[in-house]
Amino acid sequence: MIKIATIAGSDASGGAGLEADLKTFEEYGLYGMAAVTVIATMDPDHNWAHSVFPVEEKALRSQLETVFTGVGAAAAKSGMLGTFYAVELTREYISRRQIRQYVLDPVMVCKGAGEALNPELNQAMAEKLLPLAEVATPNLFEAAQLSGLADVSTLDEMKEAARIIAGKGARNVFIKGGAKLSGAVQAVDLLYDGKNFELFESPLLKTSWTHGAGCTTSAAIAAGLARGLPVKDAVALAKKFITRSLSGGFALNQWVGPGNPSLWRSDRLYQ
Numbered sequence: 123m124i125k126i127a128t129i130a131g132s133d134a135s136g137g138a139g140l141e142a143d144l145k146t147f148e149e150y151g152l153y154g155m156a157a158v159t160v161i162a163t164m165d166p167d168h169n170w171a172h173s174v175f176p177v178e179e180k181a182l183r184s185q186l187e188t189v190f191t192g193v194g195a196a197a198a199k200s201g202m203l204g205t206f207y208a209v210e211l212t213r214e215y216i217s218r219r220q221i222r223q224y225v226l227d228p229v230m231v232c233k234g235a236g237e238a239l240n241p242e243l244n245q246a247m248a249e250k251l252l253p254l255a256e257v258a259t260p261n262l263f264e265a266a267q268l269s270g271l272a273d274v275s276t277l278d279e280m281k282e283a284a285r286i287i288a289g290k291g292a293r294n295v296f297i298k299g300g301a302k303l304s305g306a307v308q309a310v311d312l313l314y315d316g317k318n319f320e321l322f323e324s325p326l327l328k329t330s331w332t333h334g335a336g337c338t339t340s341a342a343i344a345a346g347l348a349r350g351l352p353v354k355d356a357v358a359l360a361k362k363f364i365t366r367s368l369s370g371g372f373a374l375n376q377w378v379g380p381g382n383p384s385l386w387r388s389d390r391l392y393q
């Protein structure tokens with residue numbers, strides 16, 4: 123059995139965070155493990171306002187010890203880290219355990235959640251984690267933050283951001299969320315391997331139910347790497363996986379809805 127780990131927040135609503143990661147790992151036939159960094163909750167009495175409760179440092183270290191020392195993982199991803207110690211502990215365990223197949227999803231803010239951004243934490247993530255990443259998977263906003271560009275909203279700006287982020291140490295940069303490019307007619311995501319650019323295009327889906335799409339995509343890339351795929355193939359498969367998942371997006375309530383990653387499996391079972 124191939125083992126894989128996520129270091130991420132718990133999304134109590136189940137669509138994003140480590141819940142999305144574990145569902146994705148399962149679809150790839152892997153054994154998933156999780157170290158919880160923060161617990162995110164949403165308030166139905168206040169317009170689904172997010173709260174984030176950090177898991178204490180000792181408890182996080184203890185989970186990382188269980189996962190990486192006690193078991194071991196062929197690949198790992200990180201998502202919402204939420205605290206400086208979570209960034210530092212992630213660095214420590216990924217480097218100490220020499221996890222080469224590490225995907226950094228530099229989660230900075232949840233969709234629709236107006237919570238205060240923490241630029242210092244983003245800086246720490248860039249300095250400590252980009253140099254370890256086989257693939258970094260920022261969305262357009264995160265790409266702007268990591269690169270220092272004022273705005274990333276055109277394909278040229280995506281390329282420039284990818285170059286800068288690769289310059290900070292990520293071996294590959296996959297900028298996702300190109301569905302939001304100005305004037306987008308396709309969902310265009312961009313992979314940069316330090317030398318060449320490759321575009322991954324899919325039809326724009328008209329859906330609001332995209333909660334957890336970023337988490338799912340980065341988990342799928344990590345899962346592909348765990349299975350031994352080259353980066354390009356892992357990204358191409360992840361793009362297919364998320365596109366299929368989003369085609370079956372559904373509402374949880376009036377505020378939010380995730381994709382349906384299990385469509386991938388039912389396609390195979392029932393075709």
Ligand code: PXL
Pocket residue numbers: 130131132133134138139140162201202229231232233333334335336337
């Ligand atoms: O989608 C970003 C995200 C990541 N991780 C956790 C989340 C969210 C958004 O809600 O709750 C734990």
